[in-house]
Amino acid sequence: MSTFKSLHLPSYRIWFIGALVSNIGTWMQRTAQDWLVFDHLTEHDAGAMGITMALQLGPQLFLAPVAGLVADRYNRKQLLAMTQSAMALLSTGLGILVVVGAGQLWHVYGFALLLGLVSAVDAPVRQTFVSELVRDDYLPNAVALNSASFNVARMIGPAVAGMLTVAVGPGWVFLINTFTFLALLLSLCKIPADSLRILPRAAAGKGRIREGLRYVGFRPDIVVVLVAVFIVGTLGLNFVLFIAAMVGTEFGMDAGAFGLMNSIMAIGSVAGALLSARRSKPRLRIIFGAAGAFGVTSGLAALAPDYFWFGVALVPVGLFALTMMTSANGYVQTTTDPVMRGRVMALYMAIFMGGTPIGAPLVGWVANVAGPRWSLSVAAASGLIAALIGMIWIIRAKQLRLQFNRRARGLRQFRLVSGAGSNNNGAAGADTPDDAVEH
Numbered sequence: 001m002s003t004f005k006s007l008h009l010p011s012y013r014i015w016f017i018g019a020l021v022s023n024i025g026t027w028m029q030r031t032a033q034d035w036l037v038f039d040h041l042t043e044h045d046a047g048a049m050g051i052t053m054a055l056q057l058g059p060q061l062f063l064a065p066v067a068g069l070v071a072d073r074y075n076r077k078q079l080l081a082m083t084q085s086a087m088a089l090l091s092t093g094l095g096i097l098v099v100v101g102a103g104q105l106w107h108v109y110g111f112a113l114l115l116g117l118v119s120a121v122d123a124p125v126r127q128t129f130v131s132e133l134v135r136d137d138y139l140p141n142a143v144a145l146n147s148a149s150f151n152v153a154r155m156i157g158p159a160v161a162g163m164l165t166v167a168v169g170p171g172w173v174f175l176i177n178t179f180t181f182l183a184l185l186l187s188l189c190k191i192p193a194d195s196l197r198i199l200p201r202a203a204a205g206k207g208r209i210r211e212g213l214r215y216v217g218f219r220p221d222i223v224v225v226l227v228a229v230f231i232v233g234t235l236g237l238n239f240v241l242f243i244a245a246m247v248g249t250e251f252g253m254d255a256g257a258f259g260l261m262n263s264i265m266a267i268g269s270v271a272g273a274l275l276s277a278r279r280s281k282p283r284l285r286i287i288f289g290a291a292g293a294f295g296v297t298s299g300l301a302a303l304a305p306d307y308f309w310f311g312v313a314l315v316p317v318g319l320f321a322l323t324m325m326t327s328a329n330g331y332v333q334t335t336t337d338p339v340m341r342g343r344v345m346a347l348y349m350a351i352f353m354g355g356t357p358i359g360a361p362l363v364g365w366v367a368n369v370a371g372p373r374w375s376l377s378v379a380a381a382s383g384l385i386a387a388l389i390g391m392i393w394i395i396r397a398k399q400l401r402l403q404f405n406r407r408a409r410g411l412r413q414f415r416l417v418s419g420a421g422s423n424n425n426g427a428a429g430a431d432t433p434d435d436a437v438e439h
Helices: 010-040 046-057 059-073 076-099 105-133 136-167 170-190 208-217 220-235 239-250 255-278 284-302 307-334 338-354 356-369 372-397
Strands: 400-404 414-418
Touching: 010 046, 010 076, 010 105, 010 136, 010 170, 010 239, 010 255, 046 105, 046 239, 046 356, 059 076, 059 105, 059 208, 059 338, 076 105, 076 170, 105 136, 105 307, 105 338, 136 170, 136 255, 136 307, 208 220, 208 338, 220 284, 220 307, 220 338, 220 356, 220 372, 239 255, 239 307, 239 356, 239 372, 255 307, 284 307, 284 372, 307 338, 356 372
Parallel strands: none
Antiparallel strands: 400 414
């Protein structure tokens, strides 16, 4: 399978380019905003960073059901134009405040909350808009390439933002980000309306939000994925906080070093996304196996003796984190009924991003009280716990048992094989019983 096959489609290619430019700007702003809070407005207070992240991501917890229904009912292209324009205005407003020297911590909190409200609507719309650009058999590849775009931007944006923050200050980074939104708005204008797939829309009327929740309730495979995503997303994916605490507090370095570490970690993230793009379909065992590997590599990063080895350790951390999240995203999208996709993906994004209001302040507190290395240990534990839950569910749902093969050698003597069969709704099609996992 071609890693880049979705890019052969003109409409998706236009979207990809616009989204890449916009994502670079988004990462520039995130990096500058986090360093503004951590180094300019506080004295290396990881807790204040956690509050900022919580305010920006918290609205997704509360608005997810409504945002998902909006994504399922209305024109997604028009909705994206509205949300992207609003985010551009917010970036401009914060940039002006900081450039003129009037920016205070409570201003950053306020703009983070407003941006979170807009992003809560933007996220499920952006996720499900891809399904209008490509056929269903291309969807896993398109989702993975979106993740690759996001993380290529993560390689470029933080490094550029780090240099600009040192040279001209974070306010100018916010203003530059305003112009990157224009790239995505232009790409939306360039995509022909007749090239978009016409997908089923949610009907008007009461009970549509409950309908989406009931759908997920009858899909235990999606539920266990969401549980794993919540655990890792809440306690394990606070990368900006971990990196800032390690770079600024543990190693005593500046914004340039902070931006570089974000970019280095993105190398692994891009690799994870591209590897996911090569797979014909996402599988549950890949999701939970990657969660376990993320836990192990996060533990190694916590033990890094210096800045150099910390950077080396971040590459596999990024690889396994993105392998897990890209596979989980693709699995949920491709196995969900199209008419429910917006509501299910809104719930997915709420659980993925919305757990941060709980996890970020907690992890920030651990970093302040026990030190940055212990905060990374929390991330390591989250990956291992998610992997354990997922593997137990796979074994129970598919009635797997350990089989001993006397003729095999070494670890191949033992493998998991299916029992009489499984009647769990939704479990079939994730990893078929024929896909026995050898131990």
